[in-house]
Structure formats: C-alpha cells, structure tokens
Amino acid sequence: MNTQVRHLATVVAVMFLALMISATSVQYFQASDLNNDGRNVRRIYREFGRDRGPIVVAGEAIASSAPVDDVFGFQRSYAPGSLYAHATGYFSTAFNAITGLESTENDVLNGTSGSLLLQRIQTLVTGNQPQGGAVELTLDPAAQQAAAAGLGDQRGAVVALDPRTGAILAMVSSPSFDPNALATHSRQDAQAALDAYQADPAEPMTNRALAGDQYAPGSSFKLLTAAAALESGEYTADSLVPAPTEMQLPQSTQILNNPGNLPCGDGSGEVTFTQALRQSCNTPFATLAMELGDDALRAQVAAFGFGAELAVPLGVTPSRFPATESQAELAMASIGQASVRVTPMQMAMVAAAIANEGVQMRPFMVARELTADLEVVSTTEPEELREPISASTADQLTQMMREVVATGTGRNAQIPGATVAGKTGTAEIGQGIAPHAWFVGFAGTGDEPEVAVAVVVENGGREGEGASGATTAAPIARDVMAAVLGL
Template sequence: MNKQVRHLATVVAVMFLALMVSATSVQFFQASKLNNDGRNVRTVYREFGRDRGPIVVAGEAIASSAPVDDVYGYQRSYAYGPLYAHSTGYFSTAFNNMTGLERSANDVLNGTSSSLLLQRIQTLFTGNQPQGGAVELTLDPAAQLAATKGLGDQRGAVVALDPDTGAILAMVSSPSYDPNALATHSRKDAQAALDALQADEGKPLVNRAIAGDQYAPGSSFKLITASAMLESGKYSVDSMVPAPTEMQLPQSTQILNNPGNLPCGDGSGEVTFTQALKQSCNTPFSTAGMELGDEAMRKQAEAYGFGEPLQVPLKVTASRFPETQSQAELAMASIGQASVRVTPMQMAMVGAAIANGGVQMQPYLVARELTADLEVVSTTKPKELRRPISASTADQLTQMMQEVVRSGTGKHAQIPGVTVAGKTGTAEIAKGIAPHAWFVGFAGEGDKRVAVAVVVENGGHEGEGASGGTTAAPIARDVMAAVLGK
C-alpha cells in the first residue's frame, strides 16, 4: 500500500472514530439535556401528543386531556378554572412549560413513572396508545369552596390540614387565575393571557399559601412564644405574667402598647397566662421572649419547622425567624413583628401540631397515584415530621386557645355545637399601610378534625380597621365548618 493510500485510510478511520464519538455523545451523554431543551419541538410534541392522565378531587377530574385535531393531539383543560389553579398549576404547549402538580406529578400524569411500569408493559403487548396515570388529591371540595368564597376578591390565602395525617384539605391563594387561558394551543392567546397576569399588581400567579413574599404573622406567632414559655417549665396556664398597658423597649425610644392601647386584664399590670393569650396582649409575650432569649425563641420556631425545606410535593418557601440584634428586636419578634416572615402553610402546621398532641405530620397533597384505568398503584402513608412540643404543652395551649375563641379575640370563629381553638393576629406592616389579618386554629374530634390558617392581606375590605378576630376568623370558621359538615 503506497503512502497516499495509507494517509487516506488513516483520515477516513479518524473521521469514522470522530463520528462514533460524536454520535455517542449526542445519543447518550447529551440526551437528557437535549430532551429537556425548550427548543426541541420533538420533545414538546411527544409530551403533548399523548393522553395525559387526570388530576382528581373527590372522584371528579379537575384537570383532564381530550383529543383535538392539531399537532399536539390532546388539549389540557381545567374543569373549575381558578378554584384549584394554585394546586394543579398549568400545562402549556405555548410556553413548553408546566407548573404546580402538572410539573411535580408529571411522571405519573404522562405515564412514565416507575409505579406505572406494568401499565407500560401491557401497552407494548396490546399496541394501545400510551396513557398517563392519574393523581388523586387530598383536597376537600367543600373546604376549598368555603375558603375561596371567604376570601372573595381580597388578597390572601387559606390552608387547612388534617392534623392527624397531614393531608391538605384546602389550599387557596387569592387572587387566582384561569389555567385554561394558559393551556390553550394558540400561542398568541396564551401569550396575551400571560402578559395580563404578569402585569396584574395582585400577582395572581403567585401561590401565597406556600410561597411568594411571605407575611409577618403578628400575634398568631404568640402560639410559638407561648410554646417556648411552656416548654421552659417556668409557666403554666394559670401562671401570673407581667402585663403593663405599655412598655418602653430596652435601648430604644419605641413604646410598645397592647392592641387598641387597652390595658391587659383589669389593668393591674399582671394577668394569668391564659388571659394574656385570650386578649392577645403584647407586653407579656414581648417580656417573656426577652427573658427566654434569642436562642430559645429561635429553637422553638425551628422546632415547628422554621428554616426547614418542605415539599408537599409543591415546594414550600421556608418561614424564618430572624437573628435578633437587640432586646428590642427580640421583643418585637416574639409577637410576630420585626423580620419574622411565614407562609400560611407553616402557620397551619403550627396549629395542626398543637391539635395533634405535639406531633407535627408531613403535609401532603397527593393521596393516591392511579393507572389510566383508575387502579390504585400507590397510596401516601401519613408520616410524622417532628415533635415541636410535648403533649403536656399541646394540651395547655389547646385549653388557652379554646378560651380565645370562647370569650376572647377569636369569638367570630365559634361554630355552634363544636369546640374551636384558635389564635388571632393583626400584623402591622408600616405607617399608612393596613395590617395583615390572621387566624390560626383547629376544631373537631375523633377522625374528623381540621387545623386552619387564614391570612387576609392588608386588611382586605376592612383596610386599616381590620383585625384577625373580625376579618380572618369568620373565614376560618366557614372552612372548618365545611370540613366538619356543620
């Protein structure tokens, strides 16, 4: 073989080797990246060109797919539009995007989950069109509707939990949006809908129940301060606590008053622990927070889950208790002000842990995964998350919270024939800005119980005159009553 032929053969061999390496790189090493690239229209057509499974609540499909005569093959639709939007999210061909459960449960809904392996094998043998599985949610339609009606056109959120299992019974964020407008196959219409939603100052795409900018909890945080007090062993429900009408915060010119600038109790400057919570006095809890110290307060907040990652399976933004820089800041943080920020989910978890004897269960939104034929392939088992307080502390807190609803600031949460426990909160934001109104509580007995957290942003319809007792408590009452069938 002459020199030129050998050179040519070598070049050809190198080219074949380069081709093999390139093909291997593309087909194996880069496969995942290329499949997930938003510009890959084959992935879009493959994802949308199948019979995606339904999302089900109480036996009814709230999200489903139907055959259509276009390149995608199926159109996703949402039966109740805004009612469940922040749970389902949307499935958009126009943006090649998924949100909410459409994303977090995507492998089940599109049929690729390992739990649906048998279904996929059967499809290979029968030659039938591949179908997605279904996910059944824990949501209670009556509670979801009550929360939605209660909030109305006010900004805010509601979360209701089963304290015994962690099942999410209601999750509502207001304002909401219609996912059908984003699921349309018309790029022009979908873009117009998205532009309008993103321009809306109410931020309807944000799930305020679990994410967003979070909220100052105001006096609803006193449940955590009260927990720290009881856990310290220095207090009981009948303990006398200092309760001046006002107090000057240490190393500060700021004067702290009780709500409405009213005296706590009889004005003597000392009341029972129960009276302090029932009236939601500020000075006793600020004083106790400073005495317990920053470390004890932070540990108690963290014991309830502050600062911890959480997925339900939607991602929940971690609530936060600040590293206080002064006694004055610690005093304010102890009554849910300063830099304390929470999600309604976190506060519902606080209420649920108290209701459940100090045991906090893992919140979850998906009850079961089903095949296309609605055969059960997996069921979520309740899971203990943590024990933030002792059973004794939970029992004492329950007694005090029942007094709050029976004859304190939470009277508007009363349900005839039902013992309700709760805590109101009115979180001050800044001068000239209406406060956030809160209610955290629980009710029921036996296997029918519910814990709830409600926040109405910036006072809702009541504006600067809003309070947790008058603005948020009635919404919580209606949600709890819906779950209990009252």
Template sequence: MNRPIRRMASLVFAMFLALMTMATYVQYVQAPKLNSDARNARTLYREYGTERGPIIVDGESIVVSTAVDDPYKYQREYKAGSSYAHITGYFSTAHNSMTGIERAENGVLGGSDSALTTQRIQEMISGSHRKGGAVSLTLNPAAQKAATEALGNQRGAVVAINPKTGAILAQVSTPSYDPNQLATHDSKAARAAYSQLSTDKTRPLVNRALGGDQYAPGSTFKMLTATAMLENSDLTPDSIVDAPDTWTPPGTTHKIDNPGELSCGDGSGRVSLRQAFIQSCNTPFAMGGVNVGGEKMLAQAKKFGFGTTFETPQTVSSSRFPEPSSKSALAMDSIGQQDIRVTPMQMALIGAAIANDGVVMEPHIVKQTLTSDLDVISTTKPKEFGRAMSKTTAKHIQEMMVADVESGTGHRAAISGVKVAGKTGTAEINASTPPHVWFVSFAPADDPKIAVAVVVENSGNAGWNGDGGSVAAPIAKKVIQAYLGSS
C-alpha cells in the first residue's frame, strides 16, 4: 500500500472513530440531560400512547392518566387543579412540552426509566399496554391547603420544610393556574389558555417559591447577620451592642434609621443583641455586618446555600449575595436590602438550619418512586448540605427567634400551647411601591418539626398598611397549625 493510500485510510479510520465516539457520548452520556430537556419534542412523542403513572400525595393520586378516544389514547388529569400546579407542572401534547415534576421525573412517569426494565419485559410477555411508574411526594395536604388559602388572591409564596430531613411539606406560589387547561388535547384551547396565562400581568406561570425574580429579604436576613456576628465574636444574646437611632456607614452620607425612625430599646443607644433582634432594629445589624466584614459575611451566606442551585428535583434558583462594593453597601446588605436577592426556599433553609441546630439539609420533594403496581423503586434519603453554624450559635438564634414571637414583631405567629420561633421582614422597594413582607419561622421550637418561609409581594391586600408581622406572620401561623394538627 503506497503512502497516499495509507494516509487516506488513517484519516478515514480517525473520522470513523471520532464519529463512533461522539455517537456513543450522545446516546449514553448526554442521554439523560437531552431526554429531560423541555425543548426535546422527541421525548414527548415517545410518551404518546403510554399510560403515564400517577403523582401521589399522602396516598392520594393528585395527577392521573385517563383513557380517551383520540390518537394520544390517554389524557393527563390534574385532580387538584391549581393547588399543586407549580409542583406537578403539566404534560402538554399541544405544546410538545412538560414542566415541573412531570418533566423532572419523566423517566419514571413515562415508563422509560431503566429501573422499570423488569416491568417493561412483563408487559411485553403479557401483551398488556405500556404503563409508567408512580412518583410519591413529601407534601403534607393540610399544610399545602392552609398555605394556599392563607395567601388567597395575594401574590407571593410559602415554603415549608422538615428541618431534620429537608423534606418539603408545602410549596405554594400565587397566583397559580389550572394545568388541565394546558394539558388538554384540544390544541386550539390549549394555545389560547397559554397565551392568556403568559400575558397575564400577575404572571401566574412563574414559580415564586423557587425562582421568579427573587426578592430582597428585608429584616429576615438579620438571622444570617446575627449568625455571622455570633460565629465571629464572643457575643451572646445578652451582650450589649451599639444601637443608635441613626447611623451613617463609612464612605456615604446616607443615614440608616431604625424601622419607623424609632429608638432601639430605651433610646440610650445601647441594647442587648436580643432586644435588637426582637425589635428588628437596623443600626445594630448594619454595624454588626460591617464589623464582621464582607469576606466573612459572604462565607456565612454560602454556608446557608447562597450561590447554590438546588435540585428538589425541581430547580431552585441560586440566591445572590454579590461581593459588596463598599462598606456602605455591606451595611445595607446586612439588613437584607441593597444587593441581596433570595428565593423563599432559601429563606426556609435558613430557618430550618437554625431549627436543626445549625445543619442545613438539602431540600427534596420526591419521597419515593414506584412501579405501576406501586412497588418501591427508590426512597429519597435525607442528605446534609453542610453545617452553617455551631450548635451553640444555633441555640442563641433559636432563643432570640422565640423571644421575637413571644414579645417582639412576630407576636401574631404565637400559638397557644406551642412554642413558635420566628423573624419578621419588610423589604423596601421604592417610595411609590409598597414593600414585600416576610416571615420565617419554625415550631415547636423545643423539637422543630416544620420550618416555614412566607413572602407576600407589595404587602398584599394591606398595601402600605402592612408589614411582615401583620401580613406574613399570620399565614405562617396557619400553615404550622395545619401541619401540627395533621401529623
């Protein structure tokens, strides 16, 4: 064989090898990612004619497939309507798309997951029609219902978590939508419904609990600042700290006032850290954050999960704490304003970590995956994200949060016979727009079973007359009561 032919043969062999390598990579390595991509219509086509499995909450199927007389053979039915819409998502033939748990757990629900191979073989042998597996969620129906009803027609979100396991007990975003309108096989009706929802100014398709535009956390961020202050000093809740009526950070002429321009404590300019926390004073925490320093404040935020994109398996947008550009920016960051942006899930994780003696658990909403006969395929095991603070610091924050509900701004969350811990927050926007209001809590404080984060956009129905204590705290209270009463 002469040299030109050898070169050509080597080139052809190299190209063939490259082609086979790429084909193998796409088919085996990239397959899971490509199959879960919402833009991949082939994944949806493959599911046509399959009886997709149910999505289950507390033993009841909230999503099922119903046999119909059309080319698709089965119609997806969302029995709870809008109550679980931002969790279940929708499976749409008209739009060739799927969202939420329908997308995240499509392998099981659509029957293509490798764990269902035995079931596939049995169906082939018996000649029975193809069925998908089932997905059981961690949600508590009573807590979910209470959160939905308490938010009502207000824009906002509620996230409730088991502090010890990370299991999501409630996850509500309002306003919501009816996934049945998008899942219908009537293409014209489905497209009309999507057009109406996508142009609605209240943005019902946005999952505010996990992403959206995110929010400034306001004074609920003082949980993180207080943690950083305690972790980086010898402070305790009884320690006396500076708390002037106003404070001007270095490098600016902008003064920071306490809420309502009131004095902190007795007006002496010195109060206990506990008093500053339960009164939600601004100046002690603005000064405290600056004293801790930007590097350590950022490190503390990362320990709570800032900058991390969690998968529940729904994607939770990473909360943001960019490096402060100056001490004045850090001062505002330290009271939950300026550049801090969070999801309600992130704030629930902070509350849950404090309740769990400083350990952050990764959030999850899938309890189990099952075969079509409801035999267990897998069970989600609790997983630690990391330790955000020492157990001693956690106990100090717990104590201050209990005091906030007993005698501070969070008193409207108090429940007779139950020790509740909480922190209010009111995040200012501008002079012409009512603030977003927050409440983060957990209960029972001596043996935490539930941690709740609530945000209501623009103070909800209260408008300029609302704040975290009057608007968000009562919502958290109802969720806690519903969960404790049902468990």
C-alpha cells in the first residue's frame, strides 16, 4: 500500500513540476512572442488604446488623439488630411498597423521611449493616465503647401532641404491619401478606403519622394557628370569642351542630338563648359563621360550617396547607377538616361551638397522629441554625411547653375530678391510616353543658400508629351523655394 502511495505521490509531483515548467515557459520565455502576436486582442487594445502624443509642425498638431467612447478609448486624427500623409503615415486599429513616422517614432508617441522614463515615473507616482510624448518635425508649412499646390493633381514629388543642416523642409508625394480614412475605428469603412487606394492606378499610398519605382533623372543628372569632370582637375567652368550638333555613339547606330535638335552654342562644335550646362547640351556631356570613363563617373555618383542606405527616419530607396556595358550606354547614362534611376530625395541631396560648399548633410525630419508637457527631451543635431566634391568644385558648379537660371533653361525658377541656381531635366521614357520633368536647384537671399529643392513631375503631368523641366517643374521649384525664403 505504501509503495502505491509513493508511486502516486511521485506521479503527482512530476505533474506539478511539468505544470510549473509549462507555466514558467508561457509566462516568461514565450511572453514576448505572445504579447506581439497579432491575434492577441489584449495587446491590440493596449497598444492602440494609449493616449498617443501629437506629431507637430510649426507649433500645430498634424496628428493627434482625442478621447472616444469605444474599446480603444482614443481616436487618432490627421489635420489637414492628405497634406502630410506620406510623412505621418497612419495609425490603424482596423488593420493593427502603423506606418510612416507613426511607426518610426512609435516609442516616443506611445510614451515607452527611454527618453520619457522620468515622465513614466511621474505618472506612476501621481496615478495619472499615461500619455505619449510629442514629435516636432522640421517641415515648413508654407513650403509643404506650395509643393502640394504646385503639383496639384499631377503625379510627382517635391523634396526641399536646408543645405546647411539637412533639415527636410518639404516632402510631398502626389497624389496623396487621407490617413483619417484608414485610422477610423470602423473596420468596414477602413477596409473600403484601403481597397480604393490600392486599386487606384495612380498609387496614392506610394511615397514617390523617397521610394516608389524611382525615376530617370534626365538632364538634371548632368550636375553629377559635371562634378566628375571638374573633380578630375582637367576641366574648369571656363574650359572649352567639344559640342557637335549631333554625334553617333560608338559601336551603335544611335545618333545623339541636343535638345530640340539645336546646335550647342554658336554651332562651331566647341563651347565653354558653362554654356554646355546653361543650354543643357547633350553631346558635350556624353563626350566628357566617355573620356572620363565608367569608373570615374561611378565613383563620383557613389560619392554623392548613390547605392547607400539612408533613413530620414523614413527609409529612402537607394538611387541606382548600374554598370555600363558600352561607351554608348555610358554616354546615355551621363545625361540621365539608360538605366540610371533616382529618388527626388537623392537629387535634392545633390543640390544641397553643391550649395553647402561640397558637404552633404544627413537629411532628417524629426527636429525634437518632447514630453506630454512639451518639455524637450531630445534635439536632432546636424550631422555631416559625406563630402562628395571639393569646395572649389562646388563653387564652380554653383556659378554654372546660376547661369542656367539667369540666362539658360532654368529662367522660370527666377525669384525676385533671391539668388537662384538650378538645373532642368527632361527624361525621355520611351516612344509615345511623355517624359518626366525635373528641376534641381537651390536659392538664398544672401551669400548663403537657404533651401535646396528637387521637383519631378511624372510623365509630363498636365503638359503631357510637351512637358519639360523648364516649363513644368521649374515653376513649382520656384514657388517652394520662395515660400521657404518668405518671398
């Protein structure tokens, strides 16, 4: 009998031990996975039911939470709707999803960031409702509105930077979407809105400023080819360069012409480097690229950040300069054609580096992190990212780009009371397809440029096949830069 009791006791003890091990495994070792499981409604209610902090631009909340009488307790809303949508992203209880800055700054906005530890301790002591911190952005409302108004219903994007610090002053992708429609607590309404956005061939939820399919830069890329030539030490802004009216590319039947099939300069077959950029001639840049070689051009492009990972804190798709397999392909790549693909952010960074005496600053969109009481807990300090060109090269490019705006293809970017430098671009896509229109440049009211900008209007926008960087993109860039400068 005692033997049977001992056996039973042993079995019961083993069962209790197994139960303890199982409970410990679930409560400790599996806790993180279970908490983060998308099917865990408690986690969803906890995460999406917080009193989330605001996202602020120029002292005004563009994303905020308000109390509501449902299981979540708070409703996230976005003002003014679509204007900042690609920056803020959306906070959706219906899809258990967070995108954009709502995602990258989530720990600050929901109050769990280490920088808000003191605030959390005070909340525990006082017994008050936990609150999230605030995130203040670098965006300039006037520039943002000018960019959105300039693009209107056209597909495209605008990025504006402070070249001295890297602060992002405007970031607009068109068309946009209304994050309020996705933040609603009605699953049915949110799903209907998402389905409509995803079915729209214009892809309004794609951030064309930072990612998307990227664009051929057209003649705006000539800034990088010019930089490579100047950096080689063999050319200056005043150097005479070959400029035939047309040229047959090596080992190819393709004939390369200048825009409008016009002669470059006086048609003598030779112009100054500045004149080649002012008129945006194709043949001089193709000739220079073939003389410099693929390695030199590739090194210069990489120095500006092509192929490099970047977060602002939103992720930026690396721009591409694929290996060229022939002299003809290199010639076309040098004028922003072939397989070269860029983001507007990358081209704004090119302009900003030239404006900032050859120093490229790291772009950033979050200026400060604050407590719920708006006390500053963190400030983003400007940071040098790289130095793609010398100060001498930057100065020469600046003078050349000013000539482009003063008397060349960029005249529509002129701003009374400001000194403007720039480069237009009209990127051919294919037979019967309207080109992308570009403007890349910078401006200031004094000796120091205060804003750098890149504008792309996809497939010609309202002007269709008649579009050009000069007529389509330059006026938008002008209005954005003028808004930053207060002119």
